Amino acid sequence: MNMLINAAGTVVADALRGMAAAHPELVVDAENRVIVRRDAPVAGKVGLVSGGGSGHEPLHGGFVGPGMLDAACPGEVFTSPVPDQMVRAAAAVDSGSGVLFVVKNYTGDVLNFAMAAELAEEEGLRVASVLVDDDVAVTDSLFTAGRRGTGATLFVEKIAGAAAEEGAPLERVEAVARQVVTGxxxxxxxxxxxxxxxxxxxxxxxxxxxxxxxxxxxxxxxxxxxxxxxxxxxxxxxxxxxxxxxxxxxxxxxxxxxxxxxxxxxxxxxxxxxxxxxxxxxxxxxxxxxxxxxxxxxxxxxxxxxxxxxxxxxxxxxxxxxxxxxxxxx
Amino acid sequence: MNMLINAAGTVVADALRGMAAAHPELVVDAENRVIVRRDAPVAGKVGLVSGGGSGHEPLHGGFVGPGMLDAACPGEVFTSPVPDQMVRAAAAVDSGSGVLFVVKNYTGDVLNFAMAAELAEEEGLRVASVLVDDDVAVTDSLFTAGRRGTGATLFVEKIAGAAAEEGAPLERVEAVARQVVTGxxxxxxxxxxxxxxxxxxxxxxxxxxxxxxxxxxxxxxxxxxxxxxxxxxxxxxxxxxxxxxxxxxxxxxxxxxxxxxxxxxxxxxxxxxxxxxxxxxxxxxxxxxxxxxxxxxxxxxxxxxxxxxxxxxxxxxxxxxxxxxxxxxx
Missing domain, CATH: 3.30.1180.20 (Dihydroxyacetone kinase; domain 2)
Structure with missing residues (x-):
C-alpha cells in the first residue's frame, strides 16, 4: 500500500505542520499536539474540547473554529491522545465559564479524558464530559466497552458548539450535547x-x-x-x-x-x-x-x-x- | 473492487438524485443532467456554466451556487456531457447578460462546448468560452490535444464566479478567467x-x-x-x-x-x-x-x-x- 508520507512515525506531526500552514485562523501547537481557535479563550463562552486518535479527519481538528470546537487533541493514528494534551487544551480555551469534553466511547479516550478532567479541576477549571456512543452495530468491540462513538460526534460538536457560541452556560451546553447523544x-x-x-x-x-x-x-x-x-x-x-x-x-x-x-x-x-x-x-x-x-x-x-x-x-x-x-x- | 453502487449504468443518475435530496438550494434536473442554482437566472448577472465527465466530484456540480458556477453539466463517468445539456444550462442561467463556458481541455469537452456555444448563439444568447489547460506534466495525452485541464478549473470557477456575482460584464468575467488560466x-x-x-x-x-x-x-x-x-x-x-x-x-x-x-x-x-x-x-x-x-x-x-x-x-x-x-x- 503506497502512502503519501515521509515515515510512519512522522505522519501526525507532518499533518499538524500542514494544518498550521493552511489554516492561519487556528493555532496549531504541533509539539504539544493541540489545535485551538485563534481567538480563544472567548470571554463568557464555554470551551468545547474534543480529541481522539488521528486518522478520522476532518474529525476532530477540522472541526475547530467559531460555532463548533474551541480545541482538539489529536493522538497518534487510532490511538488516544494523552491527558496532558487535554488539560493543555482546556486551559487554553477556558474563559472562566467552564469546559465541556466531548468523548467518543473508546476505552483509552474515556480513561484519559477522565484523568484530564480531574487534573483540570485540580487547577480550578469547571469541567463536564459527554460520552458519545451512537454505533448500533455491536457492543463491546475491540477498544470499546459498550457502544462505539462514531458519526454522532459531528452532531454533538456542531450543535453543542452553537449553543456555546451563543453564550449558553456549561449546564445548558452539556444538556444539549446529551440530548443529541440520546437521539x-x-x-x-x-x-x-x-x-x-x-x-x-x-x-x-x-x-x-x-x-x-x-x-x-x-x-x-x-x-x-x-x-x-x-x-x-x-x-x-x-x-x-x-x-x-x-x-x-x-x-x-x-x-x-x-x-x-x-x-x-x-x-x-x-x-x-x-x-x-x-x-x-x-x-x-x-x-x-x-x-x-x-x-x-x-x-x-x-x-x-x-x-x-x-x-x-x-x-x-x-x-x-x-x-x-x-x-x-x- | 467493491463499489457503493446499484449498477454501473445508474451511477450518475443515482448520484444526481442524491444531490437533489441533499441540496435543496440547487435545482437538479436528473433527467436532463443539468444542475442549476435555484435563483437562476440572476438579473444583470453573467451566467457561469461548466461541466465535464463525472467522477471528479465535487467538481463541477459541487461548485454550483452563489459566487461560483450558475450551472454544471455532468457527463457519464469520464465522458464529456453533450451539447444539449450545455445549451439547456446556458438558457437556464442567462439573464440577458451573457454566459461564460469554462471548459477543461479534453477533446470531447472542447468539441461539445464549441457546438453548444454555436447553438446557444443561434438562440440569441451571447456566449464566451475559456479553455483551462494547466497540467504541465504532458502534452497530447489520451483524450487531449495540448495540456490537460485539472486543478486550475477550481480557481477559474471561483474567481470568475466572484467577478460575475459582483455584476461584472461578460468581457470582464472572461478576462478574469483568462488571467487565472494564464497564471x-x-x-x-x-x-x-x-x-x-x-x-x-x-x-x-x-x-x-x-x-x-x-x-x-x-x-x-x-x-x-x-x-x-x-x-x-x-x-x-x-x-x-x-x-x-x-x-x-x-x-x-x-x-x-x-x-x-x-x-x-x-x-x-x-x-x-x-x-x-x-x-x-x-x-x-x-x-x-x-x-x-x-x-x-x-x-x-x-x-x-x-x-x-x-x-x-x-x-x-x-x-x-x-x-x-x-x-x-x-
Missing amino acids: TRSFGVALAPVTTPAKGTPTFELPAGELELGIGIHGEPGRERRPMMTSHEIADVAVDAILADLRPDAPVLALVNGMGATPLLELYGFNAEVQRALAGRGVAVARTLVGNYVTSLDMAGCSVTLCQIDEELLRLWDAPVQTPGLRWGR | TRSFGVALAPVTTPAKGTPTFELPAGELELGIGIHGEPGRERRPMMTSHEIADVAVDAILADLRPDAPVLALVNGMGATPLLELYGFNAEVQRALAGRGVAVARTLVGNYVTSLDMAGCSVTLCQIDEELLRLWDAPVQTPGLRWGR
Whole structure:
C-alpha cells in the first residue's frame, strides 16, 4: 500500500505542520499536539474540547473554529491522545465559564479524558464530559466497552458548539450535547479494509466481493460479512439497524458519511437510497450532509447517522459555523 | 473492487438524485443532467456554466451556487456531457447578460462546448468560452490535444464566479478567467490506479511500491514511473515541474488536492512539504486549500496547483462563496 508520507512515525506531526500552514485562523501547537481557535479563550463562552486518535479527519481538528470546537487533541493514528494534551487544551480555551469534553466511547479516550478532567479541576477549571456512543452495530468491540462513538460526534460538536457560541452556560451546553447523544444512532459498512501507516498492510482481511456490515471506524469487526450488496440493499440494512434501536418520532438530521476512499459520486448515489429507505419507513429528514467527515484513513465504505431533532436543535444545527471541515452561514 | 453502487449504468443518475435530496438550494434536473442554482437566472448577472465527465466530484456540480458556477453539466463517468445539456444550462442561467463556458481541455469537452456555444448563439444568447489547460506534466495525452485541464478549473470557477456575482460584464468575467488560466499550473501523481464502474477493474496497472508522476485525472499516463517516494520528494518533484514552466513573480494561491482515496491526514502532511518546497524556492503563498476537490474516483494520489495572483484576484478569491463543495464568507 503506497502512502503519501515521509515515515510512519512522522505522519501526525507532518499533518499538524500542514494544518498550521493552511489554516492561519487556528493555532496549531504541533509539539504539544493541540489545535485551538485563534481567538480563544472567548470571554463568557464555554470551551468545547474534543480529541481522539488521528486518522478520522476532518474529525476532530477540522472541526475547530467559531460555532463548533474551541480545541482538539489529536493522538497518534487510532490511538488516544494523552491527558496532558487535554488539560493543555482546556486551559487554553477556558474563559472562566467552564469546559465541556466531548468523548467518543473508546476505552483509552474515556480513561484519559477522565484523568484530564480531574487534573483540570485540580487547577480550578469547571469541567463536564459527554460520552458519545451512537454505533448500533455491536457492543463491546475491540477498544470499546459498550457502544462505539462514531458519526454522532459531528452532531454533538456542531450543535453543542452553537449553543456555546451563543453564550449558553456549561449546564445548558452539556444538556444539549446529551440530548443529541440520546437521539442519535449510526451504522457503518466497509467495502475495503483500512491500512495504518504503522502496519503498512490492511488491518483486517476483506476479500473482494464481500463487505463487512457494522464496521467500526478503526476497522473493528462488525456484525457479519456478506457477499457484496447493492447501494439499495446496504441503505436498507443500515436504516433498519438504526430504526430497530431508535424509532424517531420527530424529523432527523441525516449524515451520509464516507469512510475515506469511497468516491463522492458513490456517496451521493448512496444518499438517494438512504432517503428512499427513510421515506418508505415514514422518517422525515430535515437536513442532509453527504461527504467524508468521520473517516477511517483509506477504508472504503460508508456510514449512516440519524439525529432526532426538535426546533431548538434544528436552529442550533443551522447556526453559522466556520471550521476547515464544516462551514456555513455568516 | 467493491463499489457503493446499484449498477454501473445508474451511477450518475443515482448520484444526481442524491444531490437533489441533499441540496435543496440547487435545482437538479436528473433527467436532463443539468444542475442549476435555484435563483437562476440572476438579473444583470453573467451566467457561469461548466461541466465535464463525472467522477471528479465535487467538481463541477459541487461548485454550483452563489459566487461560483450558475450551472454544471455532468457527463457519464469520464465522458464529456453533450451539447444539449450545455445549451439547456446556458438558457437556464442567462439573464440577458451573457454566459461564460469554462471548459477543461479534453477533446470531447472542447468539441461539445464549441457546438453548444454555436447553438446557444443561434438562440440569441451571447456566449464566451475559456479553455483551462494547466497540467504541465504532458502534452497530447489520451483524450487531449495540448495540456490537460485539472486543478486550475477550481480557481477559474471561483474567481470568475466572484467577478460575475459582483455584476461584472461578460468581457470582464472572461478576462478574469483568462488571467487565472494564464497564471495557473498543476502537477499530479498517482499512488494507486482508478477503477471506473463500467470497467470494474483498474484502468491502468500500478504495482505497489511504484508511483506515476504526472498522472491525469482519468488515469492518463504521466511522465514516468518510479519506485515509491516520500512525501518530501514528491513535493519537490511537483513544485519543480510547475516552476520550470511558470516562475511566479507574485504570491500564489496553492491547492493541495487529493485524487480521492488518499486520506486527509496524508494530504495535510503533504501540504507541509509543498509549503517547505515553495518557501525554499522563494515563492510566497497567499492562501492554501487542502482537500479532495478535483478527484478521480478512487485513485490514490495528489496534485499541486499554483495560481499566481494580484490584489484583485486575491480579493475575488476571498469573496463569499456558497456551494456544496466550497463555501466561506457571508
